[in-house]
Amino acid sequence: MRCLLAIGLSLVLAQAAVSQTPAALADVRWQPEHPRQGTFIYIIVNLNSDDARLGVGGSMAGQPLHFERDASGAFRALAPVLVNALETIPFSLTVTRRSDSSHRVVLIPVEPAEFRSSNLSVASRFSATPDSALRARIAAENAQSARAYRQAHDTPRMWTGEWIRPRPSRITSEFGVRRLINGELRSRHLGVDFDGETGDPIVAANRAVVALVGDFYYSGNVVYLDHGNGLVTIYMHMSEVDVRQGDIVERGQQIGKVGATGRVTGPHVHWHARYGRIAVDGLSLFELEPVEYAPAAGDSGR
Numbered sequence: 001m002r003c004l005l006a007i008g009l010s011l012v013l014a015q016a017a018v019s020q021t022p023a024a025l026a027d028v029r030w031q032p033e034h035p036r037q038g039t040f041i042y043i044i045v046n047l048n049s050d051d052a053r054l055g056v057g058g059s060m061a062g063q064p065l066h067f068e069r070d071a072s073g074a075f076r077a078l079a080p081v082l083v084n085a086l087e088t089i090p091f092s093l094t095v096t097r098r099s100d101s102s103h104r105v106v107l108i109p110v111e112p113a114e115f116r117s118s119n120l121s122v123a124s125r126f127s128a129t130p131d132s133a134l135r136a137r138i139a140a141e142n143a144q145s146a147r148a149y150r151q152a153h154d155t156p157r158m159w160t161g162e163w164i165r166p167r168p169s170r171i172t173s174e175f176g177v178r179r180l181i182n183g184e185l186r187s188r189h190l191g192v193d194f195d196g197e198t199g200d201p202i203v204a205a206n207r208a209v210v211a212l213v214g215d216f217y218y219s220g221n222v223v224y225l226d227h228g229n230g231l232v233t234i235y236m237h238m239s240e241v242d243v244r245q246g247d248i249v250e251r252g253q254q255i256g257k258v259g260a261t262g263r264v265t266g267p268h269v270h271w272h273a274r275y276g277r278i279a280v281d282g283l284s285l286f287e288l289e290p291v292e293y294a295p296a297a298g299d300s301g302r
């Protein structure tokens with residue numbers, strides 16, 4: 001009993017000391033106001049201070065966030081809400097002044113998304129257990145993907161303005177659908193499928209550098225676009241690829257053509273968005289408010 005009391009007292013003292021730090025005084029909000037599972041949100045931090053030496057950083061879902069000052073002077077970063085987040089997701093805020101830093105955790109409420117279930121029948125070559133050579137191939141491809149996701153955290157933001165769809169066509173399967181393959185629950189559909197005929201153009205959703213071009217077992221001919229600040233979009237199952245690794249592509253630029261390569265039952269483009277290694281619904285990028293950033297010089301919140 002004495003012990004518990006001592007712990008309680010030290011917590012109160014610690015909180016009293018922390019309450020004076022810049023992190024404790026920062027005003028944190030997010031957009032949209034009611035984040036859903038599996039979506040991108042903006043986290044917006046106002047420091048209520050004129051001290052230009054203050055910098056803002058943080059993390060969410062185990063991924064670093066990349067804060068930049070917007071035109072209003074607030075620090076703003078894109079952040080991923082996990083597809084299986086329950087009720088809240090913690091955002092760890094760091095406010096630095098020279099070598100000092102202070103921290104605070106903000107719990108962001110999360111609304112459940114309505115994910116459908118779908119039955120899928122795929123060729124038995126894909127539903128059988130892969131042999132060791134195939135497992136090695138898949139592991140090597142996963143390692144290449146993981147490198148691209150990590151790299152995106154080191155690329156400065158390249159996207160600007162609005163996002164556009166990789167195809168203007170109908171969506172045939174949305175993000176988050178629970179997949180029953182041959183009647184058995186296997187996975188979630190972590191991308192958005194756009195309809196198309198083989199040869200139809202696929203365009204870049206925003207400005208980016210081509211991080212990876214591959215011929216992958218599951219994804220078929222695939223292009224990874226690194227938009228910077230942790231954000232990657234991926235375009236799968238192409239019949240032809242029109243870009244090379246290292247190319248800079250502009251929003252709307254054709255990067256390839258619709259196909260049925262990899263693990264598919266017919267031609268379409270599977271469009272996948274990642275924040276670092278977190279899969280997020282790319283369509284939620286279209287719901288974010290347009291942002292005007294502060295001029296580039298000395299504005300980095302990193």
Ligand SMILES: [Zn+2]
Pocket residue numbers: 173189191192193269270271
């Ligand atoms: Zn798909």
